[in-house]
Amino acid sequence: xxxxxxxxxxxxxxxxxxxxxxxxxxxxxxxxxxxxxxxxxxxxxxxxxxxxxxxxxxxxxxxxxxxxxxxxxxxxxxxxxxxxxxxxxxxxxxxxxxxxxxxxxxxxxxxxxxxxxxxxxxxxxxxxxxxxxxxxxxxxxxxxxxxxxxxxxxxxxxxxxxxxxxxxxxxxxxxxxxxxxxxxxxxxxxxxxxxxxxxxxxxxxxxxxxxxxxxxxxxxxxxxxxxxxxxxxxxxxxxxxxxxxxxxxxxxxxxxxxxxxxxxxxxxxxxxxxxxxxxxxxxxxxxxxxxxxxxxxxxxxxxxxxxxxxxxxxxxxxxxxxxxxxxxxxxxxxxxxxxxxxxxxxxxxxxxxxxxxxxxxxxxxxxxxxxxxxxxxxxxxxxxxxxx
Ligand SMILES: Cc1ncc(COP(=O)(O)O)c(C=O)c1O
Numbered sequence: 571x572x573x574x575x576x577x578x579x580x581x582x583x584x585x586x587x588x589x590x591x592x593x594x595x596x597x598x599x600x601x602x603x604x605x606x607x608x609x610x611x612x613x614x615x616x617x618x619x620x621x622x623x624x625x626x627x628x629x630x631x632x633x634x635x636x637x638x639x640x641x642x643x644x645x646x647x648x649x650x651x652x653x654x655x656x657x658x659x660x661x662x663x664x665x666x667x668x669x670x671x672x673x674x675x676x677x678x679x680x681x682x683x684x685x686x687x688x689x690x691x692x693x694x695x696x697x698x699x700x701x702x703x704x705x706x707x708x709x710x711x712x713x714x715x716x717x718x719x720x721x722x723x724x725x726x727x728x729x730x731x732x733x734x735x736x737x738x739x740x741x742x743x744x745x746x747x748x749x750x751x752x753x754x755x756x757x758x759x760x761x762x763x764x765x766x767x768x769x770x771x772x773x774x775x776x777x778x779x780x781x782x783x784x785x786x787x788x789x790x791x792x793x794x795x796x797x798x799x800x801x802x803x804x805x806x807x808x809x810x811x812x813x814x815x816x817x818x819x820x821x822x823x824x825x826x827x828x829x830x831x832x833x834x835x836x837x838x839x840x841x842x843x844x845x846x847x848x849x850x851x852x853x854x855x856x857x858x859x860x861x862x863x864x865x866x867x868x869x870x871x872x873x874x875x876x877x878x879x880x881x882x883x884x885x886x887x888x889x890x891x892x893x894x895x896x897x898x899x900x901x902x903x904x905x906x907x908x909x910x911x912x913x914x915x916x917x918x919x920x921x922x923x924x925x926x927x928x929x930x931x932x933x934x935x936x937x938x939x940x941x942x943x944x945x946x947x948x949x950x951x952x953x954x955x956x957x958x
Contacts, residue, residue, distance in 0.1 A: 573884040576915045578708045578736055578862040580758040580765050581905035583815075584822060587762055590815040598808035606817050607802045613820035614769055617738060617828065618753055620745040624771045625795040626816075628809040631735040631756030634768035636664050637790040638731050638752045642700060642776060644784035645669030650691055650701040650728075652676065652683045652719070656709035656891045657733055661702040668785045673698070679710050679894060682857040685718040692726050699779065700729045700751075706737030709891045711855040711864035711900060713741065720749035729776050735759060735768075739823060740835040740861035740904035751776040757812060760831075760861065762819045762905040767812050835860040838903035838912055841942035845916045848938035849923065849930050854898045861904040862888070868928065870896035875922055883918040909943050 575582045583591075596602055607626075614624035627633050639661070643649065646669060651661045653676040662672045673695060675687045683703060692698055701723050706713050716732055723730040729751035734743050738753070739760025745753045750773075757767035772780070772792070780792060794805040823831065842863035846853055854864040867875060872889050873896045879885040888900035901915060916935045923930050 571884055573886060574911060574914055574918075576885065576887045576902050576907060576911060578759065578888050578900055578902040578904070579756075581760070581762060581902060581907060582911075583762055583764060584819070584906045586822060587815045587819045590818045591764060591811055593811070593814065595810055598810050599803065603808060603810060603813075604802035606814055607804075607808070610813055610817050610820060611799070611802075613817075613824065615771075617820070617823065618734075618745045618755075618769070618771050619743065619747065620753070620771050622746075622771050622773060623796070623799055624769050625792065625799060626804060626809075626813065627768045627770065627790065627795070628766065628804070628806070628812075629768050629790075630758070630765055631733075631754065631768050632660065633790065634735075634754035634756065634770045635660060635733060637768075637770050637792055638754055639664045639668060639670070639702075640785040640787045640790060641783050641792040642729065642731070642752070642779040643668065643670050644782065647671065647699045648673060648695060648697055649699055650675050650688060650695075652688055652701060652703040652714075654681060654683050654704065654710060654712050654714065655679050655707035657707055657735070658704045661704075661731075661733070665702070679892075680712065680854050680856060682712050682855075683714045683719070685715055685722055688719055689722045692722065692728060696727075698726075698728045700731055702731045703733070705732050705734040705743060706741060706859040706861055708736040708862055708888075708900075709894070710898075711853075711858055711862045713737065713857055713859035716743070716750060717748045723751075724749035729773070729779060731776075736861055736904070737859060739828070739831060741859060742832050745771060746773075757816060760904045761816065762822070763812060763816050766809055767816060832860070835904055837942065837946050838907070838909065839863055841909070841912060841939040842901050842903055842916075844938040844942050845912075845935035848934040849920070854894075862900050862902050864898050864900045866898055867896075871926055871928075872896040872899050874926055875899055875919070878922045878925065879918055882922070885915055885918045887915065887919075913939055 757763035758765035890898040
C-alpha cells in the first residue's frame with residue numbers, strides 16, 4: 571500500500587536511486603567501483619562545502635559521530651558538549667564511555683545553543699580539546715548558529731565538531747567557511763539514500779589531534795580510511811550498492827542545485843510553520859530549522875496522533891523522544907518530500923486531530939500552506955516575467 575513518509579529519517583528514496591539499489595552486486599576492488607567512489611567523494615566535498623576529503627563509513631550516522639570522538643581524543647581529555655536535544659546528548663554518551671571529561675554547555679530542549687556560553691567556557695578552561703555540537707537538532711527542530719560558534723572556537727586551540735546529520739543538503743551548511751573542523755552526516759536524510767552510510771570530513775587542525783589520540787579503535791580508525799582513500803577504496807568490504815545509489819542521488823541533487831534545494835526546504839518549512847499555527851498549535855523550537863518542523867500538542871496526545879495517522883492514512887511523522895514523548899509531533903520536509911506531500915500530511919493531521927476531539931476548523935492548515943505556496947509561486951512567476 572502507498573505510504574507517505576514524512577519522518578525525519580529515513581526519508582523517501584527517489585525511484586532513480588531505488589533502482590540503483592536493485593542492480594546486481596559487483597566487487598569493490600575493481601576499477602568500476604573505484605570510478606564510482608572517486609566521483610562520489612568529489613560530489614560529497616561539494617555538498618559539505620569543503621576542500622578536505624570526505625570519508626564514507628558503512629554505518630549509520632552514529633558511527634560517524636563515534637569516529638569523530640575516538641579518533642580525536644584520549645582518555646582524560648576535556649571537551650565541551652553544547653547540546654540542545656537528544657542527538658546533542660549522544661556526543662556526551664559516546665565521550666564519557668571513552669573516559670573523556672565532558673563540560674556541558676547545554677540548553678533546555680527546544681532552545682538553541684548560546685554561542686557566548688561556549689566562548690565563556692573556553693576562556694575559563696584553556697585546555698579544552700574540542701567542542702562538539704549539533705547543526706539541526708532533529709529531536710526538537712532547532713538550528714544552531716554554527717557560523718558564530720566556528721568564529722569563536724577557531725580563535726582557540728580547540729577544534730569544532732558538528733553533527734550535520736539531518737541538516738546538510740536541506741539547509742545551508744559550509745564546513746570550511748564556517749571553520750568547522752569535523753562534520754558528520756549520513757545517507758538516510760537529505761541525501762535520500764537508504765540508511766547505512768555515514769560521512770566524515772576533517773580539517774588539518776583535526777588531523778593534528780588524530781596523531782595523538784589514544785582511544786582504542788579498529789573498524790572506525792580514520793587513518794585506515796585515509797590510506798585507502800588514495801586508492802579510491804574503503805578499508806573493509808565496501809557497501810557497493812549503497813555507494814552506487816548515493817552516486818545517483820548526488821547526481822539528482824547537483825541537477826537540481828544545492829542552493830535551489832535550500833530555498834525549497836525554506837519554503838516547505840515556512841509552509842509547515844504556517845500550517846501548525848493555523849491549527850492553533852505552538853511551534854516547539856525557539857529557532858526552527860528548515861528540514862524538520864516540530865509542534866507542541868495538547869494533553870500529551872502526540873503518540874496517539876502518530877499512531878492514528880499511521881493506522882488510518884499510512885502517513886508517517888515523527889514524535890517526541892525521551893522526555894518529549896507524547897508532547898510534540900515532527901514533520902520532515904527534506905530530501906524527496908515535496909509540496910504535495912506536505913499538503914497530504916497536514917490534511918490527514920487535521921482529520922486525526924478532529925477524531926481525537928481537538929477543536930480545529932477543517933481545512934485551515936491546508937489553506938495556510940496553500941497560501942504560502944501560491945505566494946511563492948506568484949513571486950517566482952513575477953521574477954521570471956521581469957527576467958524575460
Ligand atoms: C541530528 C542527528 N544526529 C544523529 C542521528 C543519529 O543517526 P543514526 O540514527 O543514523 O545513527 C540522527 C538521526 O536521526 C540525527 O538526526
